[in-house]
Amino acid sequence: MVPLRHSIFFKINLFFLFAVAALISFFVMTLREFRMQELQLIEQQVIKDEAAIRKIILAGEEDSPRKFREKGYRYIEYPDAVRPKLTPVFQIPPASFPPMVAERIRDGRLRIYRDDDNLYFELVGPHHSTMIASRLTIYRPKWIPVLFGSMLAVLILLYWTTVRSFKPLKKLAKQIQRFGEGHMDISTKSEERDEIAFVANQFDAAVKKIRAMKEARTLFMRNIMHELKTPITKGKLSVALMEKGEEEQVLRRAFNRMEQLISEMAEVEMITSQSLDLVFEDCDLKKMVEAVEMLLFTDVLDQTIAYTCEPCTFHADCKMLTIVLKNLIDNGLKYSSDNRVEVCCKNGEIRIINKGEPLEKSFREIVEPFVKGEANHSHANFGLGLYIVKSILDAHGAELDYLYRNGKHYFIIKGLKQVS
Numbered sequence: 001m002v003p004l005r006h007s008i009f010f011k012i013n014l015f016f017l018f019a020v021a022a023l024i025s026f027f028v029m030t031l032r033e034f035r036m037q038e039l040q041l042i043e044q045q046v047i048k049d050e051a052a053i054r055k056i057i058l059a060g061e062e063d064s065p066r067k068f069r070e071k072g073y074r075y076i077e078y079p080d081a082v083r084p085k086l087t088p089v090f091q092i093p094p095a096s097f098p099p100m101v102a103e104r105i106r107d108g109r110l111r112i113y114r115d116d117d118n119l120y121f122e123l124v125g126p127h128h129s130t131m132i133a134s135r136l137t138i139y140r141p142k143w144i145p146v147l148f149g150s151m152l153a154v155l156i157l158l159y160w161t162t163v164r165s166f167k168p169l170k171k172l173a174k175q176i177q178r179f180g181e182g183h184m185d186i187s188t189k190s191e192e193r194d195e196i197a198f199v200a201n202q203f204d205a206a207v208k209k210i211r212a213m214k215e216a217r218t219l220f221m222r223n224i225m226h227e228l229k230t231p232i233t234k235g236k237l238s239v240a241l242m243e244k245g246e247e248e249q250v251l252r253r254a255f256n257r258m259e260q261l262i263s264e265m266a267e268v269e270m271i272t273s274q275s276l277d278l279v280f281e282d283c284d285l286k287k288m289v290e291a292v293e294m295l296l297f298t299d300v301l302d303q304t305i306a307y308t309c310e311p312c313t314f315h316a317d318c319k320m321l322t323i324v325l326k327n328l329i330d331n332g333l334k335y336s337s338d339n340r341v342e343v344c345c346k347n348g349e350i351r352i353i354n355k356g357e358p359l360e361k362s363f364r365e366i367v368e369p370f371v372k373g374e375a376n377h378s379h380a381n382f383g384l385g386l387y388i389v390k391s392i393l394d395a396h397g398a399e400l401d402y403l404y405r406n407g408k409h410y411f412i413i414k415g416l417k418q419v420s
Contacts, residue, residue, distance in 0.1 A: 016158075052073075053123075073134055076132065079122060089113065090105060109123070109124050166196065168200060184214065188200040188204040232258050278395055285312040292305070312345035315417040321396075327389050329343065332352050332411070351411070356409055359409075
């Protein structure tokens, strides 16, 4: 699972949220700027209209309404009916107003209102009020909300298409994870035409090729093992009927080595194929070592396996872990100078220890398949034992380490889950 802060979808969402926030901030700041400019224009119009209205009133003409109409103003006959629908403005006069106008506003003799299209000047007298309407001549750009809406719609559309384009990436990541876990029955084929679809289709083709190669390899291995078992069995029966002698020992040794090779190849095929499904349970180390003793017939071969630690239990696949111990102990006995292997558990690590000469090859080399050293026994294996060990431990999420100290080889199993 990818951490949230590293997720590409998190970054996309964050980017678009930032873009929307920036667009809204820009829109709000633009509206605020236009409103400030509008307010300045209204202030200028108020000063101009108030002077013109006052001039007409001071002229004292009898037909004042007609005079207002001639100057482009509208006389309101019933102020009380209109006033509730209007919005008061400049109740506190701005600094740009002439002192006389500001004084009249403060003492209530002049009241100014507005709606969407007009300014209203109410001249308050001792007995009645006169209200004059003046047309607002300011410019209100209608393209701002249209532009904002268009940009927001484009941004949302881009976000939707981008997320939609990246959605197959989640499916591809899950399928790659399943493939990494060993599942070969996956498909990432896509009908889209973008770069993600190209990667998905290339990966799908690679999976199919790997699956075909793996199936071919498995079939090849099984066929070889099947074809070899029959002649080896017949050969061993024939050797059993031969008289004891040097030729009989050579043939018996050859057939035993071939049988051992088939056995190791079978283990490799099982471990590296899809058939390896680990069954985790509590595994007692001492019981597994006893099972290894039965498998290796150490009492017959005059070899010793010493269990030198307290009871120790691990949560693992007991069958597979027994194979690991069998291969490591068998390897230790074959390369031991005193036919003795010590098995102990310390700090959650399993150690297989034997005396012997230093390795002729590096540890990294000997864990590769078909790489082996010179053992002190004639029945040395074919170099698959440590490769099998490594493969099983990899499946458990554990690892095999090695060190040589004071004339002893230490093969150390690390990373297994110990049961307290």
